[in-house]
Amino acid sequence: MDTITHTLFGLGIYKAINKENMSKREKQTLLFTAIGASQIPDIDVISQLWDTSGQYQMWHRGITHSLFLVPVWALLFFILNFFIFRLKSWRFFWIALLAVFIHDTSDVFNAWGTGYLEPFSNARLTFGTIPIIDFVIWFIFLLAFILSKKGSYKESSIYRISWIMIALHIIIQSIQGYALYKQYEPRYEQLALSASFLPWNYSVIGKDENTVDIIQDSLLTQKHLMYKLQSSDNSNLKKLFKQNPKAQTLYKWSPFVVVVDNEERLGIYDPRFYRKGQSFLFEFIEKTQK
Incomplete structure (x- = not known):
């Protein structure tokens, strides 16, 4: 996902937690942990500074996005919280763990993919069922923000519902994408999926010998051949x-x-x-x- 979406994920975690009995310092620690841990896997962008062998494409969203590194990043924030805020609470470790897990896992659903199983596998895991910039997720968080300002409902409850809506959105998108993938799978030797910015619409990219078809399709509309490449x-x-x-x-x-x-x-x-x-x-x- 893009940087804005990962930031929204961090803010969404922060807002979904009941902070009524938290001190000011605890709230600051929570905000730092939720947003920081939601961004930390993308620290690999600095590898561009020393990339002299053209490896950045593999390094970005590589080992830093590994499922096996999630507890390591969480532990880092646990230590940072102690030195910066003088707080030693395992609660913030679990919050960081959740934030990093959401970052790494959400990136698997778009076409760019991640090294989710590195270092045990160099394969890029990608489903292609969610666009890199998902405006539906943005809209859900915007709606949660507006409702929370009206004061009719508890803020944490509103944002917890928004997380349920986001999860349902991803599930529905992915089920439809998988169904399309299975429809096209017998027709091509190689196949990939890339979600459109328009919900429930996808680009199906199929390769058969020397020909590559790029087809715009959904379960609700007629397919449209966009490009035929040699x-x-x-x-x-x-x-x-x-x-x-x-x-x-x-x-x-x-x-x-x-x-x-x-x-x-x-x-x-x-x-x-x-x-x-x-x-x-x-x-x-x-x-x-x-």
């Missing part, structure tokens, strides 16, 4: 990988790629992010390079 799979990619290490990383990272080999360029791109004739995950070299 991949030059027989091309030798050694020169590309040698001159552009990011391309080799992308090749390992993506479920499958489209190979471009024409008079101008040799490259690969991830078709899940193909829009208006271009994928923003496209690594290539110019044929004029020596």
Whole structure:
């Protein structure tokens, strides 16, 4: 998910906890823990500063998003809370544990995926049933904020209901996405799913031999073939990988790629992010390079 959504998750955790009997310092600790732990897995973005071998694509959402690192991050916040706020309470450890778990798990549901099982598996776990920016989640939290300001209901109760609504939204989206995936699975050798910003709509990306279809579909509408792409799979990619290490990383990272080999360029791109004739995950070299 995007940074704003992860921040909203942190605020949602903070608001969902009854703070009537908490001191000011405890509330500050709770806010720091909920938001900080909701963001901490994305600390891997700093790896761009020393990436000289084109590995950032694998490092981002890699080991820092591992399920096995969740208690480590939670323990870090337990220690930070002691040194910063002079509070030693295991309650905040469990809150941090929940916040990190929500971050890592929510990222699995979008097309980007995570190294959820690293270091035991380098595979990127991705369902593709929730968009990276999910406006439904934003709307639910906005509605909770508005209702909490009216004063008719307890704030913590409103936000707990909002979490139930978000969980139901993700479940409904994922069930529909899975149903579509199973419909298309017999037709293609390789298949991936990418949720649209419009709820209950998906891009189905299927590859059969050298052809990649990108289909807009849902369980409630007629399918629409958006793009039919040709991949030059027989091309030798050694020169590309040698001159552009990011391309080799992308090749390992993506479920499958489209190979471009024409008079101008040799490259690969991830078709899940193909829009208006271009994928923003496209690594290539110019044929004029020596």
